[in-house]
Amino acid sequence: MNRLLSLNDLAIGYHPAKRLGLLASDHSGRWRTIAKALTLELNPGELVCLLGPNGSGKSTLMRTMSGIQPPLAGRIEILGQSITKMSPKDIALNLSIVLTDRILIGNLSVYALVALGRSPYTGWMGRLSEEDEAIVQEAIEITGTTDFVNSHISDLSDGERQKVMIARALAQDTPIILLDEPTAFLDLPNRIEIIQLLRKLTHQKGKSILMSTHELDLALQAADKIWLMQENRSARKDCKSKLLAGLPEELILNGQFEEAFAREGFLFDRQTGSFQIHHQTCGEIGLIGEGTLAFWTKRALERLGYQVLQNQRMFPRVEILHKSGTDLWRYISSEDSQPQDNITITELIVAMQPKR
Amino acid sequence: MKISSVDGHKPRLQSNGNVPNFSLIVLLSVAVLIFFVIDLALGSVKIPLEEVISILLYGETENAAWLKIIEFIRLPKGFTAILAGASLSVAGLQMQTLFRNPLAGPSVLGITAGASFGVAVVMLASGAATNAFAIKQLGINGSWLIVIASSLGSSLVLLVILSISMRVKDNIVLLIVGIMVGNITISLISVWQYFSAPEQIQDYLIWTFGSLNGVIQDQLMLLAIVVSLGFLFSLGASKSLNMMLLGENYAKSMGLNITRVRLSVILATSLLAGSVTGFCGPIGFIGIAVPHITRSILNTSDHRFLTPSTALVGAILMLICDIIAQLPGSQVTLPINAVTAFVGSPVVIWVIMKNRNLKASFS
Known part of the structure; x- marks a missing residue:
C-alpha cells in the first residue's frame, strides 16, 4: 500500500x-x-x-x-x-x-x-x-x-x-x-x-x-x-x-x-464553481451580445440587482454595439421609449441604477 | 552554524552573521576581565591597578595588607559577582524563552521565593543560638545548610509547579500559576516573620538585601560547581530553546519533547538561581534585564550565542554594580540588591528605547 x-x-x-x-x-x-x-x-x-x-x-x-x-x-x-x-x-x-x-x-x-x-x-x-x-x-x-x-x-x-x-x-x-x-x-x-x-x-x-x-x-x-x-x-x-x-x-x-x-x-x-452574492432582484433584463463584453456587462447588471437573460429580445434590454472598434452600449427601457444609443458602460450603469 | 559554500550564481545566504557574534563573545570576555580587575582595585582601601595585577600574576606586592585584602576579601567577592551575575542572567534568559514573556525571570515561578522560604525556615526556626551568620561561620557545613535549604525551598516550589505543569498545556497559564505559588510562599514567610523574634527577622532581612561578601573560599568552590552544572544544562538546552521561539506547537512539530525541555530548563534555573540566592540573597533585576540587554547587543535570538553572551554581560553588570556598591573611597557599602535595580533599570530603559525591540522579542 x-x-x-x-x-x-x-x-x-x-x-x-x-x-x-x-x-x-x-x-x-x-x-x-x-x-x-x-x-x-x-x-x-x-x-x-x-x-x-x-x-x-x-x-x-x-x-x-x-x-x-x-x-x-x-x-x-x-x-x-x-x-x-x-x-x-x-x-x-x-x-x-x-x-x-x-x-x-x-x-x-x-x-x-x-x-x-x-x-x-x-x-x-x-x-x-x-x-x-x-x-x-x-x-x-x-x-x-x-x-x-x-x-x-x-x-x-x-x-x-x-x-x-x-x-x-x-x-x-x-x-x-x-x-x-x-x-x-x-x-x-x-x-x-x-x-x-x-x-x-x-x-x-x-x-x-x-x-x-x-x-x-x-x-x-x-x-x-x-x-x-x-x-x-x-x-x-x-x-x-x-x-x-x-x-x-x-x-x-x-x-x-x-x-x-x-x-x-x-x-x-455550479456553472462557474464560485459563490455569488445574491441581491434582491430588480426584475428581469435582456442582454444581446457575446464574449467578454457580454460577460462583464452581465456582471455589472447582476451587481445592480437584475436577473439577466442572455440573448432575449425583451424589454427592458441592453445591447452591445461594436462601432468602429470602440465598445458602446444601447439601452431600451420599453417598447415605445426612445433607446439610449452609443453610451459607455459607465453611462449605462448610471442609467440602470435602480430607483429607490 | 557555518556559512554555506556559495557558488557564483546564487545569492549569498548568511546565517545571521556568526563571525561578529564570536568576536563579540571574545570582546565580552575581555570586558569581564577588565571589570574584574577594577573591582579588585576599588573599595574602602584603594589598591593601585599595577599592584592588583602583580598580586594576581605573581602573588607578590610591596604591601602585605593588600595581599590579604585581595586574597581573602576581594577575590572571593569578585568571583561571586561573576558567578551570581552570570547564573541569574542565564536563568532569566531561559525563563523568558520558555514562557515567551519579556517579564519572566528567575523570580517568577516562585524560584526565588522558594529559596527565600528555605532560608527563612533555617534562619527563623533554628533559634537565636544559630543565627544566619553563625551558620555561615561554620564553613562548608554551614554553607551546605543554607544552600540545601534554599535549593530545597526552590525545588519544593518547583515541584508544585511541575506537577501542575503536567496538567496545564499552556505556558502562560503555567506562568501565572508560578507567580501565584510564589505569592503564597512569600505570604508564608510573612506569617513566619510575624511570629518570630526581632533578632531572627533582622538576620533574615539582612539576607534579603543581598550580599556578595558572605561567600568565603571553600564555599566559592561549591557555588562554582553548582553554577557550572546549571550552565551546562542551559547550554545543552540551546537548540531546544531556539525551537521554542516558534511556539510550542511548532517546536513539537519539529520533534521537540516539550515536557523534557520544560524539565531541564526548570532544573537548570533552580540550580542557577537557587544556589546564588542561597549564598547571596535574592538579587533582583539582573535576571530580567540582562537577557534584554544582550539580545539588543547581539541582535540575535540564537541561544547558542545568546546563552554564553548573556552570562558574560550578566557578569559585567554585576561587577559594575559591585564597584558602585563599594562607594570607592568611603567606608560604606550599599546593599547589592538596591544597586542592581538602581543602576540597571536606567540601562534597560535606555537599551529598549534605543532599539525598540523589546516588544518584538516575543509574540
Whole structure:
C-alpha cells in the first residue's frame, strides 16, 4: 500500500478534563466531539484541500493529525505505524506543519528561522551540515524568499512571513506537509504562486500535502481531492461536524458543496464553481451580445440587482454595439421609449441604477 | 552554524552573521576581565591597578595588607559577582524563552521565593543560638545548610509547579500559576516573620538585601560547581530553546519533547538561581534585564550565542554594580540588591528605547 497517512475511525475534539490549557478553541463548551468516525487517507503525490466554514474544526483536525493534540478515539497512522507509538522526532521526520500561529519574534533572521526546520536532523547543538545548508537554501529559493533572507522575521509583512513559514516546513523535508490556511494573508498573485508551488511539490516530488483554505475557487481548481467539513445536521447531534471526501467535481455535482456553505444571501453557481452574492432582484433584463463584453456587462447588471437573460429580445434590454472598434452600449427601457444609443458602460450603469 | 559554500550564481545566504557574534563573545570576555580587575582595585582601601595585577600574576606586592585584602576579601567577592551575575542572567534568559514573556525571570515561578522560604525556615526556626551568620561561620557545613535549604525551598516550589505543569498545556497559564505559588510562599514567610523574634527577622532581612561578601573560599568552590552544572544544562538546552521561539506547537512539530525541555530548563534555573540566592540573597533585576540587554547587543535570538553572551554581560553588570556598591573611597557599602535595580533599570530603559525591540522579542 502506498498510503502515507491514514485516519482510522478517528474522533477529534476536546476532552473536557483537559480543557484548561485549550480554552481558546472551545469557548462554548458545547461540543466536546468535533467530528468522529473519520476514516481517510493521504497518498503520495496528492494535494488535498480541506474546506469548511469557520469553526467547523479544520484546525482541530490538522492539529490532531500532526500529533499536537491527542485524538478522542481512533488511530492516526503514518506508513502503517500509529503516531501515538512514534517519538516526536519520528513524527517530525515524516510530517511538517504550517500553522496559523503568528510568529513575532524579534532578532530572529529569516535564514535562522528556515534553518530551524532542519532541527530533527541536526545534533544536540543544532549545527548545520553542508547538506542541511543546501536544503535550507533550496527551500528559501523555491518559496521566493531569497530577497529578505537576512531580514528579521518581525520586519516582514504577513504575506512574506507566511512564505517563510512554508519555507521552514519545506526545509524539514518531510513526505507529508499539513498547512493550515497558508494563503490567508497573501494577495491573489502570491496565493496562486503558493498553490502552484504546492502542486509542483506533490506532482513532481511526490509529497503528500493537506491544506485548509477558504479560497474555494482556487481549491477547486488545484486540489486532487477535497475534504469538506460541514455542520452535522443529522438528527443524532453527537458531534459538531461531519467530513466528506471526494473529487472536487464530484462534490459540486452532487450538491454537497452548496449544502456545506449554504447561508442566506448568496448562491453557489455550479456553472462557474464560485459563490455569488445574491441581491434582491430588480426584475428581469435582456442582454444581446457575446464574449467578454457580454460577460462583464452581465456582471455589472447582476451587481445592480437584475436577473439577466442572455440573448432575449425583451424589454427592458441592453445591447452591445461594436462601432468602429470602440465598445458602446444601447439601452431600451420599453417598447415605445426612445433607446439610449452609443453610451459607455459607465453611462449605462448610471442609467440602470435602480430607483429607490 | 557555518556559512554555506556559495557558488557564483546564487545569492549569498548568511546565517545571521556568526563571525561578529564570536568576536563579540571574545570582546565580552575581555570586558569581564577588565571589570574584574577594577573591582579588585576599588573599595574602602584603594589598591593601585599595577599592584592588583602583580598580586594576581605573581602573588607578590610591596604591601602585605593588600595581599590579604585581595586574597581573602576581594577575590572571593569578585568571583561571586561573576558567578551570581552570570547564573541569574542565564536563568532569566531561559525563563523568558520558555514562557515567551519579556517579564519572566528567575523570580517568577516562585524560584526565588522558594529559596527565600528555605532560608527563612533555617534562619527563623533554628533559634537565636544559630543565627544566619553563625551558620555561615561554620564553613562548608554551614554553607551546605543554607544552600540545601534554599535549593530545597526552590525545588519544593518547583515541584508544585511541575506537577501542575503536567496538567496545564499552556505556558502562560503555567506562568501565572508560578507567580501565584510564589505569592503564597512569600505570604508564608510573612506569617513566619510575624511570629518570630526581632533578632531572627533582622538576620533574615539582612539576607534579603543581598550580599556578595558572605561567600568565603571553600564555599566559592561549591557555588562554582553548582553554577557550572546549571550552565551546562542551559547550554545543552540551546537548540531546544531556539525551537521554542516558534511556539510550542511548532517546536513539537519539529520533534521537540516539550515536557523534557520544560524539565531541564526548570532544573537548570533552580540550580542557577537557587544556589546564588542561597549564598547571596535574592538579587533582583539582573535576571530580567540582562537577557534584554544582550539580545539588543547581539541582535540575535540564537541561544547558542545568546546563552554564553548573556552570562558574560550578566557578569559585567554585576561587577559594575559591585564597584558602585563599594562607594570607592568611603567606608560604606550599599546593599547589592538596591544597586542592581538602581543602576540597571536606567540601562534597560535606555537599551529598549534605543532599539525598540523589546516588544518584538516575543509574540
